[in-house]
Structures are given as structure tokens and as C-alpha cells.
Amino acid sequence: MDGQKLRVMVVDDNVDDVSVFAPFLRHMGCQVEAMTDPRVAISKARAFEPHLAMIDLSMPAMSGIALVRALKEAELPPCLFVARTGHIRYELHQECLDAGFNLVLVKPIELDALSRLIQTGRKFAFAFNAGED
Numbered sequence: 001m002d003g004q005k006l007r008v009m010v011v012d013d014n015v016d017d018v019s020v021f022a023p024f025l026r027h028m029g030c031q032v033e034a035m036t037d038p039r040v041a042i043s044k045a046r047a048f049e050p051h052l053a054m055i056d057l058s059m060p061a062m063s064g065i066a067l068v069r070a071l072k073e074a075e076l077p078p079c080l081f082v083a084r085t086g087h088i089r090y091e092l093h094q095e096c097l098d099a100g101f102n103l104v105l106v107k108p109i110e111l112d113a114l115s116r117l118i119q120t121g122r123k124f125a126f127a128f129n130a131g132e133d
Contacts, residue, residue, distance in 0.1 A: 005031040006122050009050035011041045011067065012084065013059040017107075021054075028118050038062040042074055049077050051125035052117075054105075057085040057096070065099045072100040078128045080121055084109065 008030045012018050015036055022034035033048045035041060038059050045053065053071065057064035068081050083096045083104040096104045105113065 004125075005029055006052060006118060006125055007031045007033070007048060007050045008118075008121070009041070009045055009048060009053040010034040011038050011053070011059075011064070012036065012056035013038070013061070014056065017056075024114075025118070028115070030118065038064070038067045041067055042070055045071055045076055045079075046074060050079050051128075052080045052082065052121040054082045054084055055101075057083050057092070065095060065101075068096075068100045078124070080124050082117065 006029070008025050010018060010022055010025070010032060011034075012021070013036050018034045018036055022032045025032045033044055033050065035044060038055075039061050041055075053068075055064040055067055059067075064083055064085075068083070071079075071081070080103070081101045083101040084107055085092070085104065086107045088104060088106050093104050103117075105117075
């Protein structure tokens with residue numbers, strides 16, 4: 001992973017959210033693939049091979065839960081899946097974990113939490129790529 005950027009995929013139907021969030025991740029040194037249509041996320045993920053995928057839960061074309069299940073079935077390289085939502089209740093949190101999300105974050109995401117998430121993502125990516133040349 002030395003010299004490589006953390007690859008982060010952002011999927012959110014809110015264009016304004018993506019237009020702010022993606023550049024901020026780039027500013028943090030990440031390579032970002034952002035999209036507002038979850039239906040294209042599977043093919044994009046196969047090509048991009050994200051280390052970290054941040055997925056909105058409430059999208060009209062396809063729910064974040066359905067998307068993470070489809071991404072898990074696509075047998076991508078190891079990836080941390082993070083659900084982003086504006087509302088959370090215990091049942092939804094548990095459903096996210098059961099579907100394959102590793103973490104659930106409530107919007108708006110504080111900068112400290114995002115910074116820690118990126119650091120964790122880098123450690124995760126490095127752990128899986130340490131033996132590759």
C-alpha cells in the first residue's frame with residue numbers, strides 16, 4: 001500500500017452531499033469514486049476495487065442494504081462497508097450489520113470521526129495488501 005491512495009467509493013443519491021463529501025475525501029489523500037445511482041455501483045466497484053465503501057441507506061433506486069448485499073455477493077477484494085444514514089434505530093443498525101456493513105455512521109459525520117475512519121481504512125487496506133508486490 002506504500003505510495004497508493006486509499007480507494008474510497010461513495011454511493012449516495014443526494015447530489016449535494018456527494019459534491020461536498022467526495023472532494024473532502026480527496027483532500028484527505030483518498031482516491032474517490034463517487035456516484036449517485038446505486039445501480040451502477042457493482043460494476044464500478046469491480047473495476048475500482050475500493051478499500052472502503054461509504055453507502056447511503058435511503059436511496060430510491062436501491063436501498064443501501066440491498067446494495068451492500070449485492071456487493072458482498074460480487075466477491076470483491078476485502079473492503080470495509082460503512083452505512084451512512086440520517087436516522088438510526090437499533091433494529092436498522094442490526095439489519096445493517098446483518099447485511100454486511102462493518103459500521104453505521106449517522107449524518108452529518110463529524111470531521112474527527114471521518115478522519116479516524118480514513119485512518120482505520122488505511123490500516124485495513126495495508127493489512128490486506130502488505131504481502132503484495
